[in-house]
Amino acid sequence: MSFNYDQYIRGGKLPHIWCPGCTYGIVFKSLLRAVDFLKIQKDDIALVSGIGCASRLPGYVDWNTLHTTHGRALPFATGLKLSCPDKKVMVISGDGDATAIGGNHFIHACRRNIDITTIVLNNFIYGMTGGQHSPTTPVGHLASTMPYGNVDPNFNIPDLAKGAGASWVGRGTAYHVPALDKLIIEAIQHKGMSVLEIINACPTTYGRRNKFKSATDQLLWMKDNSLPITAFDKLPPEKTAGKFPTGVLFKKEAPEYCDTYYAMVERVRKPKEGRA
Amino acid sequence: MSFNYDQYIRGGKLPHIWCPGCTYGIVFKSLLRAVDFLKIQKDDIALVSGIGCASRLPGYVDWNTLHTTHGRALPFATGLKLSCPDKKVMVISGDGDATAIGGNHFIHACRRNIDITTIVLNNFIYGMTGGQHSPTTPVGHLASTMPYGNVDPNFNIPDLAKGAGASWVGRGTAYHVPALDKLIIEAIQHKGMSVLEIINACPTTYGRRNKFKSATDQLLWMKDNSLPITAFDKLPPEKTAGKFPTGVLFKKEAPEYCDTYYAMVERVRKPKEGRA
Amino acid sequence: MGTLKLLQGNEACAEGALYAGCTFFAGYPITPSTEVAEYLSRRLPLIGGAFIQMEDEIAAMGAVIGASLAGKKSLTATSGPGFSLKQENMGFGMLCEVPCVIVDVMRGGPSTGVPTGPSQSDIMQCKWGTHGDHPVICLTPGYVQEIFSETVRAFNLSERYRTPVIVAFDEIIGHMREKIEIPDKGVLEVENRKRPTCSPAEYKPFDETKGDVPPVADFFSGYRQHITGLNHHSDGFPVNAHPRIHTDEQRLIRKVEGNRKDIIRYETFMLEDAEVAIFAYGVSGRSGKNAVEQARAAGIKAGLFRPLTIWPFPEDEVAALASRVRAIVVPELSLGQIIFEVERCAKGKCRVEGIYRVDGDPITPEQIFDKIKEVK
Amino acid sequence: MGTLKLLQGNEACAEGALYAGCTFFAGYPITPSTEVAEYLSRRLPLIGGAFIQMEDEIAAMGAVIGASLAGKKSLTATSGPGFSLKQENMGFGMLCEVPCVIVDVMRGGPSTGVPTGPSQSDIMQCKWGTHGDHPVICLTPGYVQEIFSETVRAFNLSERYRTPVIVAFDEIIGHMREKIEIPDKGVLEVENRKRPTCSPAEYKPFDETKGDVPPVADFFSGYRQHITGLNHHSDGFPVNAHPRIHTDEQRLIRKVEGNRKDIIRYETFMLEDAEVAIFAYGVSGRSGKNAVEQARAAGIKAGLFRPLTIWPFPEDEVAALASRVRAIVVPELSLGQIIFEVERCAKGKCRVEGIYRVDGDPITPEQIFDKIKEVK
Amino acid sequence: MANVQVNTAEKIEATENAKVKISIIPRYCKGCEICVKLCPTQVLGMEMFLVKVVDIDKCTVCMACELRCPDFAIFVDKK
Amino acid sequence: MANVQVNTAEKIEATENAKVKISIIPRYCKGCEICVKLCPTQVLGMEMFLVKVVDIDKCTVCMACELRCPDFAIFVDKK
Amino acid sequence: MSERYEVRFSGSGGQGLILAGVIFAEAATIFDKINAVQSQSYGPEARGGASKSEVIISDRPIDFPKARAIDLQLSLTQESCTKYYKDIKDTGTLLVDEDFVKDIPKGKFKVISMPIIRTASEEIGKAFVANIVALGAITALTGKVTIASVEKAVLSRVPKGTEELNKKALKAGYDMAKTKMN
Amino acid sequence: MSERYEVRFSGSGGQGLILAGVIFAEAATIFDKINAVQSQSYGPEARGGASKSEVIISDRPIDFPKARAIDLQLSLTQESCTKYYKDIKDTGTLLVDEDFVKDIPKGKFKVISMPIIRTASEEIGKAFVANIVALGAITALTGKVTIASVEKAVLSRVPKGTEELNKKALKAGYDMAKTKMN
Numbered sequence A, B: 001m002s003f004n005y006d007q008y009i010r011g012g013k014l015p016h017i018w019c020p021g022c023t024y025g026i027v028f029k030s031l032l033r034a035v036d037f038l039k040i041q042k043d044d045i046a047l048v049s050g051i052g053c054a055s056r057l058p059g060y061v062d063w064n065t066l067h068t069t070h071g072r073a074l075p076f077a078t079g080l081k082l083s084c085p086d087k088k089v090m091v092i093s094g095d096g097d098a099t100a101i102g103g104n105h106f107i108h109a110c111r112r113n114i115d116i117t118t119i120v121l122n123n124f125i126y127g128m129t130g131g132q133h134s135p136t137t138p139v140g141h142l143a144s145t146m147p148y149g150n151v152d153p154n155f156n157i158p159d160l161a162k163g164a165g166a167s168w169v170g171r172g173t174a175y176h177v178p179a180l181d182k183l184i185i186e187a188i189q190h191k192g193m194s195v196l197e198i199i200n201a202c203p204t205t206y207g208r209r210n211k212f213k214s215a216t217d218q219l220l221w222m223k224d225n226s227l228p229i230t231a232f233d234k235l236p237p238e239k240t241a242g243k244f245p246t247g248v249l250f251k252k253e254a255p256e257y258c259d260t261y262y263a264m265v266e267r268v269r270k271p272k273e274g275r276a
Numbered sequence C, D: 001m002g003t004l005k006l007l008q009g010n011e012a013c014a015e016g017a018l019y020a021g022c023t024f025f026a027g028y029p030i031t032p033s034t035e036v037a038e039y040l041s042r043r044l045p046l047i048g049g050a051f052i053q054m055e056d057e058i059a060a061m062g063a064v065i066g067a068s069l070a071g072k073k074s075l076t077a078t079s080g081p082g083f084s085l086k087q088e089n090m091g092f093g094m095l096c097e098v099p100c101v102i103v104d105v106m107r108g109g110p111s112t113g114v115p116t117g118p119s120q121s122d123i124m125q126c127k128w129g130t131h132g133d134h135p136v137i138c139l140t141p142g143y144v145q146e147i148f149s150e151t152v153r154a155f156n157l158s159e160r161y162r163t164p165v166i167v168a169f170d171e172i173i174g175h176m177r178e179k180i181e182i183p184d185k186g187v188l189e190v191e192n193r194k195r196p197t198c199s200p201a202e203y204k205p206f207d208e209t210k211g212d213v214p215p216v217a218d219f220f221s222g223y224r225q226h227i228t229g230l231n232h233h234s235d236g237f238p239v240n241a242h243p244r245i246h247t248d249e250q251r252l253i254r255k256v257e258g259n260r261k262d263i264i265r266y267e268t269f270m271l272e273d274a275e276v277a278i279f280a281y282g283v284s285g286r287s288g289k290n291a292v293e294q295a296r297a298a299g300i301k302a303g304l305f306r307p308l309t310i311w312p313f314p315e316d317e318v319a320a321l322a323s324r325v326r327a328i329v330v331p332e333l334s335l336g337q338i339i340f341e342v343e344r345c346a347k348g349k350c351r352v353e354g355i356y357r358v359d360g361d362p363i364t365p366e367q368i369f370d371k372i373k374e375v376k
Numbered sequence E, F: 001m002a003n004v005q006v007n008t009a010e011k012i013e014a015t016e017n018a019k020v021k022i023s024i025i026p027r028y029c030k031g032c033e034i035c036v037k038l039c040p041t042q043v044l045g046m047e048m049f050l051v052k053v054v055d056i057d058k059c060t061v062c063m064a065c066e067l068r069c070p071d072f073a074i075f076v077d078k079k
Numbered sequence G, H: 001m002s003e004r005y006e007v008r009f010s011g012s013g014g015q016g017l018i019l020a021g022v023i024f025a026e027a028a029t030i031f032d033k034i035n036a037v038q039s040q041s042y043g044p045e046a047r048g049g050a051s052k053s054e055v056i057i058s059d060r061p062i063d064f065p066k067a068r069a070i071d072l073q074l075s076l077t078q079e080s081c082t083k084y085y086k087d088i089k090d091t092g093t094l095l096v097d098e099d100f101v102k103d104i105p106k107g108k109f110k111v112i113s114m115p116i117i118r119t120a121s122e123e124i125g126k127a128f129v130a131n132i133v134a135l136g137a138i139t140a141l142t143g144k145v146t147i148a149s150v151e152k153a154v155l156s157r158v159p160k161g162t163e164e165l166n167k168k169a170l171k172a173g174y175d176m177a178k179t180k181m182n
């Protein structure tokens, strides 16, 4: 059962900076297991992030890692991927990083369907800066900039990704760890832009302010309030009210961006037969 | 039948700068008729735009008008609207302005469901800068930066708006003028973020390069390739292939942003009865 | 008598804005400026004002301009990376003469740098950050009480000159708590933009014949107008390749440079007979004051020039200083920025020596004192 | 013998990039720079390179950095508003020492300004546009042939010093067509970044013990590394409040300022015996040359200093000039920007007089000649 | 309401018969030919790159030309 | 494979019985109590804000603690 | 020729005058090896309204790149003629389209009127080669660049399949101007 | 007191030490009318790792705002103690939690060890008031700010309903330190 995390973790970097109970560490372990399962070599994978607690993850893992500016991981990753289309490029981001300041890059990467596995760690808050509301903070909940209860409606990240054109969209949670391993594996295997939202707990800036006694309570909330999409789809609306679906939520076949681009390159570079 | 455009057009501003055959003028007239129909007073409406040929429209109309920076009309409009929630605020934008550089503001305005009527004039190209491909240029078509045929997949603007949370989404064309008047009226009447995409012809930088002999040919293409959503939905996929639906594509009830915000303000300003 | 409070610099900034009549804030969180937003998110709803957290800093700057055009006194606050992002829309505000206040709480940079570390290394960006020629007013308080009063003054200047005003201070003062007195209403002057008195038909938003600061009409007030980020005629409509562009941009610059007397404010400390002057603002100015005390105690005639207005730069004052001191010492939490301006204005008349520090700690009085001894 | 072509300045820039080995372009269209992108969108696919139009300028700058980290020579091109937007990520490139070239074709500003009008009013922004301390190399060609050669040089400097390099020119030269000669391959030197020779285990991306410009490893080349926009140790990992920040940022500045001899290039024209010097770059430099001819014809000893490198600023050269001429005349398509630097370096040793123009037309030789007569 | 639509400051070329009046503002017309090509009954034509009325009697007052003229250059009034 | 997961440089506190070995790295443990609360059989407890094994014999090797420890601080090996 | 000589092509956006200017400059620089600088008006006015393209030729290097004293101006539309004629030198020439420029501005310069567009549409059969007809006329009128070079430049720039058409157009303009010059 | 006096509260993020510092500064400035400057460590290390909050008090205006020569340092954790003790003056005092700081650093300063956290959890019944217990001890040890003022400041900052608890905690710390001082 035991897994050798050490082979992937940069020497001397643990303990990581995340708070006690921050579930990012759970996801981190899942990511390592998934990439290991797929036998992707360390030199052949890059992990790119923006700014935020979530975005600190790449610093710990012994791949090619790039910690960019807030919200901009996807453009940097696009430059990398288009330059090295045969390498694996992943992005890890927070709800704020990916969908607030980074929203435009997010939808455009989805539109292009470029082969970047994008993992959004949604903890419903801007953790790094101390708990301001994000585009996913539930309405009515408290945040340091919503002292009277949040009035801002939310993004549904999978809906947004799908509406923008992503070809693979999924959702997992930090509670459902074995399922999460499988989802990350599938997201990576998918060729094209895959978006995996992972529900996380930030006890420090969100949980405590919103009456979750501990990180464990937040994990149990995930357990009690989610349903696999297969079950979710079968139930009548009364039974699914207030719950969120998990699993592979959307999937389609669509040409991948680098493929299309380099096919064009091939076409125009060929000596033009049958032409003057 | 005749309509008095003069009452809305700023003196001495015609002829406008748009090219011969540019269909923006057709939409402009439709917009004036719609606002006139709704009896909105000139002093009570603001029209905000970004940068592009489409964004030049506000300069011609005798309302409160604001021509901002490229892609940023919605944030400026948000500042205006939240400051004067009882006034009508509209945004007019191009496909590039709204969905390329302005994509983030677009999805966030949709998410907030702020009461701004947003009209996107989609001519499938960056007109103002001379015909570079936009997020809506059809794949395979030519643009000044896609000399070998466009390889970039497209946004479906209504899908994007819906995925982001807009509560009213529609599509019209510069060809279907009477229908367009009605769509603009309905978009304005809707309370919340309404997004109306209007298909337009840019003969200068898109049409000519893509074998449309004239603007008229582009208008006739709209006629031949669109279907009212009611008809579209009834037909089997074979019959709708390559066609696009028009009309009101999506509509939902959702609280409007300023309403929610100022309800919160009311709540917290009330003397706290029953409390120490 | 006002109210006494123990406040963070950032909180004092928010209090200053409220005192000045600010009713609109749009922002995007960023360390070390976030407390300005957090404080106002609690206070603005209580006075019926609007607080909105936008999707990014670009949007925040746009919303602030939109709200100001609707007549609201508007504020945004940010730090380095966000300040860089705001630059394009700040230029719009400058060209379209939109009153508003932008707070930049400076942190270690460039790029993400050291988010929680102090710096004074955006100070040249305050002046030159956006493209094209543009007028800049930038205030640099050094004490929490001053953050309050200079924020009030920033709003006043922005209304008086119809232009965005920047308030820039370092992370140390932004985060530190000191006692401040918030004066009662009416004690500090609060100014409002000049609004038109002519008929709507006669109104032109950029009518230079009305003086360098033409009156400004609110949107929806009956004065329908067109505002554009293109260069424009007095009526607000675009102009292309035309002498008007030159004269109008000159007016924008003149609004600020021509009113230096009114805009420039500074504190001097033991400067009258000084042989060595320290030119320092913000937290470095505080160290400078201690250094002067140390120098005087050691019998060295040192003095401090502490600008509260850094842009427009106190050119004449520095030039005059340069003619009568042996050296000007410029301590900065950067690798040397404002010293370029000091050097320029000194015109070679005295030595100009910098003290630079960007390791996350403030420049100490001792560092400055050592330099004073060196150049005296 | 090379190839003769009649090219726009913007096209020559694209040709220069290709000559230098550029295989990656990311951009977002904006007048008056768009032709750089359009030209490369035709040419890059033919050599198997990548051309991508991003969703905005921020993304374009990010993609360029990403591609450079993968080892590609990368370019982006823009104008004022887009240049403002790129600033944050440019700062990342500077701090993380990513070689790449940024072209800014200057148009009338601020804000949207006059998109099709020329200007030289981003020149201070080139130096100070992003927050924090940062090293800047900026080249300012004045002829179409020079746009070609300076673009090649920009790539070389960017590879040599492992830093973003800006090429800035005005709309007039960007859009005008002149004959240029594109030298055959090998005629102009083309330089590549120094790559590590040590083992991957030993490799540190910012190892100052390897010199001021540590070798740079490509992503996916076996040298796994961490790159962050936070201040970092030599191994690339974040550092917080630490002397390292100071010394490392000093190194970044020193890379550029310490290599002025290598980086600074300029043309002089009849300057040896001049009593009045003109300091002008870009299109204003061209007018300056004609003005010198007019002055000499009228018996006035005028000369021209035309910088091709504007940042780092040719401080010593200007200082030396100031000590031997009566006046330096600085014509700029702005309301006065680079004149601040000239004034600073002149240290009061001679008169410094500006000629400013922002109405959409270039400064004429006659305008400069008149000023020469005035100050001679 | 007839004619109020036409900017009074502009030169107008009017052609009329008993049933209909077609007004053209030459300074506004950019000669795009949209009206000409979309007129179902060939009432309109081009001359020196500008629209002109060729045969007013064929006009059915369908308004296609006025509705789709992008330039505020042609107006049709039923009498 | 047993034990390779544990950073050899770190101090490990191991508790074992015939069926299972539970390893804890005290320097990594942040005392979040997730493992303690999610352990279905109350094997784990807290002491001075750090996790400790209270009753190893109750362990069913369900792995809940290891899987959900965010800090690489607890590892369970079946023997 | 050692003097600076300035030619301006003006008309409305879409008439191909920028291309004409580019071809003229290319003929001068690449084929005739003299110096030339070509520039054009950009901006919203290039959409629809008056537009211009300018070529400065000279034996000496050209530093100041803007045309200010026009030796020869072509105007294919009334609007462009009225807007730009003021820069024409007293010794210069204004060449206008006979049908589209009726209102000839007053000045000391010489005026030549020719049916350029009509020639293109009626004689050559395609209105869109009016720019090449005009280029032929300008080549003749300036006498600074050889017609052989201009023809080479034309052929290198026009779309495949239209070579003969353009050669004809160039010659028609050249001949027409030559007769006018006599 | 005219001398500058520097107090540092250190421990781990989440122990409420920043609040303790703020209360102490408030007691000094607002209630005791002497000058004070409070600052704190920000940064990733504030999450979990060592964190500190500093208060400088003085009769004179305080210009240089950073604590460099600590008169009194509280350390509730070993990590914070080890990380920060170096700034303590030779004449200063290090106050540590008896249970959590076992490894006392060497120095000329005086060391006082007290069961602060244990007092909070066992005596008062809530571990989270450890910061207030510590504040009480510090008030006693510094003697620069009156306990009455500190109590007022505590009551103005803590959540409604926890007033009694906090008063008790403050007193417990104060008393405990007083005995240690004898």
Ligand SMILES: Cc1ncc(C[n+]2csc(CCOP(=O)(O)OP(=O)(O)O)c2C)c(N)n1
Pocket: A051, A052, A053, A054, A055, A069, A070, A093, A094, A095, A096, A097, A098, A101, A121, A123, A125, A126, A127, A128, A129, A134, C028, C029, C030, C031, C057, C081, C082, C085, C112
């Ligand atoms: C341009 C810019 N704006 C703002 C910030 C400040 N900032 C850093 S992280 C962050 C939000 C992080 O939230 P999220 O992405 O949800 O990540 P989390 O910390 O919750 O994991 C913000 C606003 C920044 N670094 N740069």
Ligand SMILES: Cc1ncc(C[n+]2csc(CCOP(=O)(O)OP(=O)(O)O)c2C)c(N)n1
Pocket: B051, B052, B053, B054, B055, B069, B070, B093, B094, B095, B096, B097, B098, B101, B121, B123, B125, B126, B127, B128, B129, B134, D028, D029, D030, D031, D057, D081, D082, D085, D112
């Ligand atoms: C920051 C910035 N980037 C780029 C531009 C250049 N620009 C102006 S309009 C435009 C595109 C316009 O396209 P669209 O919005 O589709 O409008 P259209 O002209 O087609 O109506 C671009 C790229 C700009 N003005 N500002």
Ligand code: SF4
Pocket: A017, A018, A019, A021, A022, A023, A024, A053, A054, A123, A127, A128, A201, A202, A203, A204, A205, H047
């Ligand atoms: S602040 Fe929240 S998201 Fe950030 S490390 Fe702490 S718990 Fe995790």
Ligand code: SF4
Pocket: B017, B018, B019, B021, B022, B023, B024, B053, B054, B123, B127, B128, B201, B202, B203, B204, B205, G047
């Ligand atoms: S370029 Fe296209 S969009 Fe712009 S005015 Fe011309 S036709 Fe219209």
Ligand code: SF4
Pocket: E038, E039, E040, E041, E042, E043, E044, E058, E059, E060, E061, E062, E063, E064, E065, E066, E076
């Ligand atoms: S109204 Fe109809 S029939 Fe009459 S001219 Fe217009 S399009 Fe033709």
Ligand code: SF4
Pocket: B021, E028, E029, E030, E031, E032, E033, E034, E035, E036, E050, E051, E068, E069, E070, E071, E072, E073, E074
């Ligand atoms: S549609 Fe309008 S602009 Fe076009 S030809 Fe007809 S009248 Fe003229």
Ligand code: SF4
Pocket: F038, F039, F040, F041, F042, F043, F044, F058, F059, F060, F061, F062, F063, F064, F065, F066, F076
């Ligand atoms: S493996 Fe299961 S039973 Fe054993 S300690 Fe862990 S959670 Fe408890």
Ligand code: SF4
Pocket: A021, F028, F029, F030, F031, F032, F033, F034, F035, F036, F050, F051, F068, F069, F070, F071, F072, F073, F074
């Ligand atoms: S889950 Fe991990 S970090 Fe949390 S208490 Fe258990 S071992 Fe410690």
Ligand SMILES: [Mg+2]
Pocket: A052, A094, A095, A096, A121, A122, A123, A124, A125, A126, A127, A134
């Ligand atoms: Mg988050």
Ligand SMILES: [Mg+2]
Pocket: B052, B094, B095, B096, B121, B122, B123, B124, B125, B126, B127, B134
């Ligand atoms: Mg468009």
